[in-house]
Amino acid sequence: SNKQTKQSPVxxxxxxxxxxxxxxxxxxxxLKKLNALVQAKEKSPRKTK
Structure with a gap:
């Protein structure tokens, strides 16, 4: 690996x-976790008991 951290101009x-x-x-x-939760709820809307 060619790391030039100390010579970086920025x-x-x-x-x-x-x-x-x-x-x-x-x-x-x-957001991924939130999306997964939403997907799961959409698949089984009445099986929350």
Whole structure:
């Protein structure tokens, strides 16, 4: 792997991007779970007992 972290010209903008990526990943996971719940409810609307 060719990692040139210290020589990166946009060093200052790396950390905010990492934080944004983390936030988006968490949001994506949340939406996936929410979607799965919705799908499950649509499949069996009356079998909740």
């Amino acid at each position: 060093e200052g903008s790396t950390e905010p991007l990492q934080a944004e990526i983390e936030r988006l990943r968490m949001e994506n996971e949340y």
